[in-house]
Amino acid sequence: MRQSLATATFVFSSLLSLAVGESLQARSQYDSTCKEIEQAISSASALYWPGLGSYYKDIGHWATSSSAQAACSVEPGTAEDVGKILQILSANNTPFAVKGGGHASNPGFSSTEGVHIALYRFSSVTYNQAAQTADVGAGLIWDDVYSALEPYSVNIIGGRVTGVGIAGFTLGGGFSWKTNQYGLTVDNLTGFELVLPNGTVAEVTQSSHPDLFWGLKGGFNNFGIVTKFTLKTYAQTEVWGGIILVTEDHLDDLTAATLKFTQTVTDPKAAILPTYNFLIGEPGATVILFYDYPTAPEGIFDDFLAIPAFSKDIGTRTFLDLVLASPSNATSPARGIFHTVSLLKYSPAIMDALVNETKFWGERLSLKSGTFISYDVEPFLPDIFSHAPENSSAYPSSRSSSLLPLNIYYAYSDAGQDETFWDAARQSAAQLTAVAVADGQDVADAPLYGNYAIFDTPLERIYGQNVDALKALKAKYDPEGVMALAGGWKF
Template sequence: MCSLLMISSFIALAVAISPELSPRGSVLDVCKQIAGSISSASDVFFPLEFQYNNDIAHWASSSTQNAVCSIEPGTAEDVGVILQILGETQTPFAVKGGGHASNPGFSSTTGIQIAMSRFSDVSYNATSQTVTFGSGLIWDDVYAALEPLGVNVVGGRVTGVGVAGFTLGGGYSWKTNQFGLTIDTVEAFELVLPNGTVTNVTSSSNPDLFFALKGGFNNYGVVTKFTVNAFPQTQVWGGLITFTQDYLEAVNNATLKFATEVTDPKASIITTYNFLLGEAGVSQLLFYDGPTPPSGIFDDFLAIQSFTSDVSTRSFLSLVQASPSNATSGTRAIFHTVSLLEYSASMLDAVLNETTFWGERLGLDSATFISYDVEPFLPSVFSHGSDSAYPPDRSRGLLPLNIYFAWTLPTSDDIMQDAALQSASFLTQKAVAGGQDITDAALYGNYAIFSTQLSQIYGSNLARLQTIKAQYDPQNVMGLAGGWKL
C-alpha cells in the first residue's frame, strides 16, 4: 500500500486533475482514506507511478481519463471497504476489468479508478465441470490456463477483450450457436454489494439478482469472480483471411450463403468490411469447433483469391489471437450496433456501401479505420439460456451488427459519434424496408453507443431491473460509476 508520505508527494499533481469536491472532502482525501483502510493485499497509486498508468489505460484512448488515484484491490473484502467509503463520501469512481469499453466514461473516471487486475486466478473443477476466474482477466488469459486441461468456456472471439464487461453484458462467442451467450453458462457470481457485503449469487440463492447480473453490467455491485460451465475442447480449425476490394462481391455472396444455409452449430464466421488507407477491403474470420470442418461449409470463402490467410488446424487460443482487433489499439474509437433478424443480399450490399461512404467522407476528420462486423448466428441463439436482463425477449434470435469507427483527433469525437448514429439509423431503416420487424429489437449493450436509451437494450425487463436495483443499491452507490445506469 502506498504510505501516506508517498501520497502527499503526489498531492500537487492530483489536485490539478481533481474533479469537483465530494460532499465530505476532496477526492484526494478519499484516496488517502481508502489507502489507510484497505489491507496489504491492495494498493493505491497516483499519477507519475507506472502502475497508475496501467490502471487507467484503455484499448481506446478516448475511453481513458485521468483519475485522481487508482486502486488495485486484492480481495473482495477490500472491494467492500472501498465501495463503502465511496458511497459515504459520494465520490465518482469507475471499475475497469480488461479496459475494452469503447464508450467514454463507462470504465474510466476523473475520480477514483478501481482496476480489477489482481483478480486473476483461473481454476477448473473437474467434478462440477466448471471454471472459476477473476474479473480482472482478458479472455486470452482464461483460454491459456485451460488449454493444457483440454477444456474451454464460452467467451470472447478476439484477442484483448476483458471477461468482466463482456460477460455482464451478454457475451457472443464462437461457441454461442452450441451453448448460448456467456451469461447462459454462468453458474455463480461472486459479487460485492454496494454496502460492502460479499455474496455468492446463484439461480437458487438469489434468483432476482442472478437474473439482473446476466446483462445488467455494473448496476448491482462489483463482480470479483465468475463461475461458468466448462466444455471439452479439441483443436479447432480456422483463422483470418483478408481480401482486396476486387473480391468484395464474392465475399458478400459467400457470407450470404453461409448466413442463410449453414446450420452446423460448430461453424461460425465474422465478415468485417473495412475502409483503411483510402481503400475498401474485407477480412474474414472462420471458425469450426473441431480439427477439420465438413466439406461445403467454408468452401466458397476458400475459393476466393485471398490477400493473406492463416487458416489452419490450431489451438483455440491461437485462433482467437489471429484476430486483428488490437491493430487499432490506442486510437480514439466508438462502437454502435443494429440488431437484425437475418442477412439478405440487399442488406449486405447496404453494409458494404456504408463502409465505403463513411470511409471516404470521414477521412478528412482524422478517421483511420472504418469497419462493420457481420456476425451471423443461428435463429436458435437465445434458446440455450433462461430468463436474463439481456436479451429481454428470447423468442427470436438477433444478429448484432457491430459498427466501429477509429480516429486520432479529439476534435473529431462528435463528428464520429454522430456518423455512427446516422449509419445505424440508415441500416435500421434499410432492414425495416426489407421486411425485418426490428423496430423494437433489443440492442446489444456491449456494442451500443453511450447515448442509447436503456429501453432499447432492456425492453420490458427495464422496470424489473430498476426494482432490483432499488433493493440492492438504495443509496445508488453504483450510480457514481459510469455505464448503463438504471
C-alpha cells in the same frame, strides 16, 4: 456598449473562477478519499497516484477516448478490500470507475476523474473437474482464460478476438464462437462473487439470490462489483480456421460467400465473422472462419477459400491460437466508438448496404482523422436464444426470436472530432435499420446489444420489458445509489 462589454467580461470571469474553484474543491475531495482508501486497504491491495507506471496502466483503455485522468487508481486484491473501498466511496459521495479488461468504447463507462478501481489482481482461473465449471477472476482477458484451461482440454463460452476483458463482456451478454452450440455467455453462468454496494461479499447463485442472479446476467455493474464468475466448461479439441484478408476487387465474392453461408449452413460448430473495413484510403475486408473440430467438413467454407486473398492464415490450431490470430486492438492506440443494429437475418439488401456504408463513411471520415472504419457481420443460427429459458436473464429481454448483432466501429485520432464520429455512427445505424425494415425485418425498435450500443442509447432499447424490474432490483440492493457514482448503463 463599453459598460455592457465590461459587464459581460465580469460575468464570464466570475463563472470561470467559480468553475475552477469547484474543480479544485472536487479534486481535493477526491484526493482525500484516495488517502482514506490507502489507509484502509490490506497489503493484498495497492493504491497508485498519477506519475506512477501502474497508475497509467490502471486507467488505460484499448480506446484512448475511454480513459480519464483519475485522482488515483486502486488495485484491490481481495473482495473484502473492494467492500472497504465501496463503503468509503459511498460515505464521501466520490465518483469512481470499475475496469476489468478496459475494452469499453463508450467514454466514461469505465473511467472517472475520481477513484479508478482496476480489477487486475482478480486474475485466477480454477477448473473444477467434478462440477465441470471454472472460477474466473474479473480482471482477466479471455486470452488468459483460454490459456489457463487449455491443459485440461476444456473451454468456456467467451470472446472471439484477442484483448477483450471478461468482466464487461460477460455482464453484458457475450457472443462467442461457440454460441451456436451453447448460447450466450450469460446462459452458461452458474455463480458470481459479488461485492454489494454496502460492502458485504455475497456468493450469488440461482438458489441463493435468484433475483440478483437474473439481473447480473446482462445487467452490468448496477448491483455491485463482481470479482469472480463461475462458468460451465465444455470439452475442447483443436479447431480449424483462421483469417483471410480480401481486397476491394473481391468484396463481391466475400459478400456472395457470406450470404450463401448464412442461408445454407446449419452445422452449429461452424461460424464466420466477416468485417468490411475502410483502411489506408481504400475499402477491404477480413473474414475469420471457425469450425469447432480439428478438420472442417467439405463444402462449408469452400467459397471463402476460393476467393483470391491478399493473405490467408487457415488451418488446424488450438482455440487460443485462433483467438490470438484475430486482434481486436490492431488500430490501438486510437480514439474509438461502437454502435450497433439488431437484425433477424443477413440479406442481400443488408450486405449491399454494409458495403455502401463502409465506402460512404470511410471516404468522409478519413478526412476527419478516421483511421479505421469497420462493420462486423455476425451471423448466428436462428435458435441461439433458445439455449436458456425465457426471462432467465436481464439480456436478452425476450427469447422469442434471436437477434443478430451488427457492430459498427470507428477509430480516429483527433479528440476534436468526437461528435463527428459519434453522430456518424448514429446515422449509419439508422440507415442500416431503415434498410432492414424496408427489407421486411421487424427491427425498427428491436433491442440492441449493450456491449455495442452507443452511450446515449435509451435503456428501453437494450432491456425492453425488463427495465422496470431492473430498476426495482437496483433499488432493493443499492438503495443509497452507490453504483450510480460509476459509469455505464444505469437503472
